[in-house]
Amino acid sequence: MASCLIGRQLSLCVQKNLWLSAAGCRYVSKAAAKTQVEYDYDGPLMKTTVPGPRSQNVGAVNFFCNYEDSRGNYLVDVDGNRMLDIYTQISSIPIGYNHPALLKLMTNPNNLSTFVNRPALGILPPENFPDKITESLLSIAPSGMTRVQTMACGSCSNENAFKSIFIWYRNKERGHNTPSEEELTSCMTNQAPGCPDLSILSFMGGFHGRTLGCLATTHSKVIHKLDMPSFDWPVAPFPRLKYPLEEFSQENAQEEARCLEEVEDLIVKWRQKGKPVAGIIIEPIQAEGGDNHASPDFFRNLRNISRKHGCAFHVDEIQTGGGCTGKFWAHEHWGMDDPAEIVSFSKKLLTGGYYQKEELQPYRIFNTWMGDPSKNLFLVEVLNVIRRENLLEEVTRSGKALLNGLYELQAQYPGLLSRARGLGTFCAIDVRDAATRDRLLLQARDKGMLLGGCGDQSIRFRPALVFKEYHVHIFLNIFNNVLAQNK
Amino acid sequence: MASCLIGRQLSLCVQKNLWLSAAGCRYVSKAAAKTQVEYDYDGPLMKTTVPGPRSQNVGAVNFFCNYEDSRGNYLVDVDGNRMLDIYTQISSIPIGYNHPALLKLMTNPNNLSTFVNRPALGILPPENFPDKITESLLSIAPSGMTRVQTMACGSCSNENAFKSIFIWYRNKERGHNTPSEEELTSCMTNQAPGCPDLSILSFMGGFHGRTLGCLATTHSKVIHKLDMPSFDWPVAPFPRLKYPLEEFSQENAQEEARCLEEVEDLIVKWRQKGKPVAGIIIEPIQAEGGDNHASPDFFRNLRNISRKHGCAFHVDEIQTGGGCTGKFWAHEHWGMDDPAEIVSFSKKLLTGGYYQKEELQPYRIFNTWMGDPSKNLFLVEVLNVIRRENLLEEVTRSGKALLNGLYELQAQYPGLLSRARGLGTFCAIDVRDAATRDRLLLQARDKGMLLGGCGDQSIRFRPALVFKEYHVHIFLNIFNNVLAQNK
Numbered sequence: 001m002a003s004c005l006i007g008r009q010l011s012l013c014v015q016k017n018l019w020l021s022a023a024g025c026r027y028v029s030k031a032a033a034k035t036q037v038e039y040d041y042d043g044p045l046m047k048t049t050v051p052g053p054r055s056q057n058v059g060a061v062n063f064f065c066n067y068e069d070s071r072g073n074y075l076v077d078v079d080g081n082r083m084l085d086i087y088t089q090i091s092s093i094p095i096g097y098n099h100p101a102l103l104k105l106m107t108n109p110n111n112l113s114t115f116v117n118r119p120a121l122g123i124l125p126p127e128n129f130p131d132k133i134t135e136s137l138l139s140i141a142p143s144g145m146t147r148v149q150t151m152a153c154g155s156c157s158n159e160n161a162f163k164s165i166f167i168w169y170r171n172k173e174r175g176h177n178t179p180s181e182e183e184l185t186s187c188m189t190n191q192a193p194g195c196p197d198l199s200i201l202s203f204m205g206g207f208h209g210r211t212l213g214c215l216a217t218t219h220s221k222v223i224h225k226l227d228m229p230s231f232d233w234p235v236a237p238f239p240r241l242k243y244p245l246e247e248f249s250q251e252n253a254q255e256e257a258r259c260l261e262e263v264e265d266l267i268v269k270w271r272q273k274g275k276p277v278a279g280i281i282i283e284p285i286q287a288e289g290g291d292n293h294a295s296p297d298f299f300r301n302l303r304n305i306s307r308k309h310g311c312a313f314h315v316d317e318i319q320t321g322g323g324c325t326g327k328f329w330a331h332e333h334w335g336m337d338d339p340a341e342i343v344s345f346s347k348k349l350l351t352g353g354y355y356q357k358e359e360l361q362p363y364r365i366f367n368t369w370m371g372d373p374s375k376n377l378f379l380v381e382v383l384n385v386i387r388r389e390n391l392l393e394e395v396t397r398s399g400k401a402l403l404n405g406l407y408e409l410q411a412q413y414p415g416l417l418s419r420a421r422g423l424g425t426f427c428a429i430d431v432r433d434a435a436t437r438d439r440l441l442l443q444a445r446d447k448g449m450l451l452g453g454c455g456d457q458s459i460r461f462r463p464a465l466v467f468k469e470y471h472v473h474i475f476l477n478i479f480n481n482v483l484a485q486n487k
Numbered sequence: 488m489a490s491c492l493i494g495r496q497l498s499l500c501v502q503k504n505l506w507l508s509a510a511g512c513r514y515v516s517k518a519a520a521k522t523q524v525e526y527d528y529d530g531p532l533m534k535t536t537v538p539g540p541r542s543q544n545v546g547a548v549n550f551f552c553n554y555e556d557s558r559g560n561y562l563v564d565v566d567g568n569r570m571l572d573i574y575t576q577i578s579s580i581p582i583g584y585n586h587p588a589l590l591k592l593m594t595n596p597n598n599l600s601t602f603v604n605r606p607a608l609g610i611l612p613p614e615n616f617p618d619k620i621t622e623s624l625l626s627i628a629p630s631g632m633t634r635v636q637t638m639a640c641g642s643c644s645n646e647n648a649f650k651s652i653f654i655w656y657r658n659k660e661r662g663h664n665t666p667s668e669e670e671l672t673s674c675m676t677n678q679a680p681g682c683p684d685l686s687i688l689s690f691m692g693g694f695h696g697r698t699l700g701c702l703a704t705t706h707s708k709v710i711h712k713l714d715m716p717s718f719d720w721p722v723a724p725f726p727r728l729k730y731p732l733e734e735f736s737q738e739n740a741q742e743e744a745r746c747l748e749e750v751e752d753l754i755v756k757w758r759q760k761g762k763p764v765a766g767i768i769i770e771p772i773q774a775e776g777g778d779n780h781a782s783p784d785f786f787r788n789l790r791n792i793s794r795k796h797g798c799a800f801h802v803d804e805i806q807t808g809g810g811c812t813g814k815f816w817a818h819e820h821w822g823m824d825d826p827a828e829i830v831s832f833s834k835k836l837l838t839g840g841y842y843q844k845e846e847l848q849p850y851r852i853f854n855t856w857m858g859d860p861s862k863n864l865f866l867v868e869v870l871n872v873i874r875r876e877n878l879l880e881e882v883t884r885s886g887k888a889l890l891n892g893l894y895e896l897q898a899q900y901p902g903l904l905s906r907a908r909g910l911g912t913f914c915a916i917d918v919r920d921a922a923t924r925d926r927l928l929l930q931a932r933d934k935g936m937l938l939g940g941c942g943d944q945s946i947r948f949r950p951a952l953v954f955k956e957y958h959v960h961i962f963l964n965i966f967n968n969v970l971a972q973n974k
Contacts, residue, residue: 067604089607102603117554120576152639159698170714190717211646213699227657230677
């Protein structure tokens, strides 16, 4: 009830295009805020421009943070500026800053040893590890997947998933698991047949990490790729759709058909080149590359192509996973029982890792740490909070409010904004050009709102799962003011 | 004084080849143990064979652990077996289990937020991060290195170090930092000249991680390499020396000269192939590959070769770093002011990462987490303990006792043991054959002693830095009994 009221007041505010001081934010009552997210602040509060005097600006550093004072959806910097965080550490904070459930976990003496004694998980796991994995990662396993392997970060997750795919593919090719003497010898010096010329097909605009294997499938920005030796692996076009999707279904379907055809051509071509495609990797929504969507049909057809050609299908949910699309995994929107051979994750899941189907053998994947049980402790609590507070429904609700707000803004500023799009709160909008986008981001920050860019000229929205309709309206209100300055 | 006495008693024990029950260990007084490491146990205590009934044996898992009850040098399993741990989670536990200094850190409320809010360190570091890095990693920086980059694990550290090398090398080749239009375009599809055919030279028997970039420089075991696409990068022979090194200095010098010559030949050959060697990676002691040593002269000459040919010299201290050789970095034993362009670390440092010289630009190395400040909090305390308790001196002392003990055992069991070698407590010994080695490891475990294998037929010793002379004698005593059973 309170939430409705605030929502109406603020959207009224947006419509009237009133200047509303970020610091004062008089339309938001503190009491109402507290009923929403108890440990959250009630609005941004800016004391200086950002980075402020106490932040030293070093290299890529935006500013220095005061994580102790940050709460819920608000990141506080060292100058005491309190910003509504809609970027959340590159989409990696699931339930906001200093969530009481996570702080409580830290004070439980039974948990201390998990933090202090990091095991070599692959050989000497803690007694409770299987239970904790069942409670956490296995409780949210994608359809058809019974196995999960934790890893330290997103890149390691994809690298090891690729390795799992290569082993599976070679065993299929051999028809048995016994390598020849020549394979055993040649692999030690990186040569075929032991190190075969297999490839992973990826998409232009995709991002799958920056270590050399992952990087061969990443094609979003020059700065990631330049000067790095790489593999001659095929790169397919990702559909460039028109938004809103429902208004351009015919053109979009044609564009998707064109891309799928190209995928099949590349698979055939690379097989002929002697570098068969062992796997296809794709994001359900290309994130870093500019929040590019494709239809569930596109993904279902792509999945069928992977089956037809015997390639593993690897869905990279590192940025889309964890609930931000309104479902726990973005690929659930495709409605498939058998969506993939591999689903990789990291970021909001707090630990890296990947799920895989039973037929992919896990036994040769190994490293010293293989993840970190202390991250898994946190994940158990995060999942409890998501369930207890129905956060996926909340995300769907605030996502709708956010996307509707973006539609309104692009109608109001047609020369400035276009292509509003999103699923849950995983939303984006394009700005006239890169320079204007970058300026908008800085101006929004100075008004107490942290946003991120992606692609050439997009703004991406990556709030935590505790980002409510109430916060959407704070955002729309302030962003509207920023836009008015840039008309 | 007490320690000397115990030492004499136990070495007497070894000479007499007496059966000494691991559980009772009557030659060791509890009081003496307590004066040594207060939070440590006083000896192994075995209740079942290992894995015991409560450990489920799944895949590569050795057994399940009770980390709460583990203390100091002793790992306790779920069946209550207490084992002297000389393998320490593949060499990654710096100061033993549940060290009071680390437990205390966890109870300090000021530290909670560092655990609960993992930042995107590259853009939004916590206020105290520069101070914490200065206190920790920069306080132990290798000679000539002023920059450090943290990463999540060892593989990511080497992958990103390679990238740093490639960027540096290409900028040198260009003579400026401005890539051509062709480079900018071609790199997006993994093609030259944007993705150039540069290489990293590595050594047969080396281990540098298992992600695809690292794996192209790893050559220790078939199981790591088979079925994985790789780069055509040069692999040089690592010297196969005779031990003890001081007895075979002439033969060993010849063998090292042969390997160095081969390195230069490979650099020339790969340049002619159009795949110039941008960097050379090497471990100060090949660990996974079988604890293969080389002389300080070898490394100094190799360093000179890298300078002569304009290749970066990358010293991988992931297993050797952190004090186990009696110096903080194993390469300090070479006595060089300018030992390398890059030194990478992980394991005992609790966080991955690498140091680099000023001339290597850090600006294009980035990922979401770029390490984990909570690991760095622990590292600060670990370094405090190392300094306060003079642990490097302790390591030198117990390392001497260990190596002398191994010399004695190989003299006593010439058909069974050979090639005892080591630096600090980073020791190894060869066993007659792989099957006997594996059997010895299991028998030792059942008597309460955890050891690891490496190479084809070696046992490697990787105790924590709190492994004192006292523990050496517990080990020698039990190991002697195991050997007597296998004569």
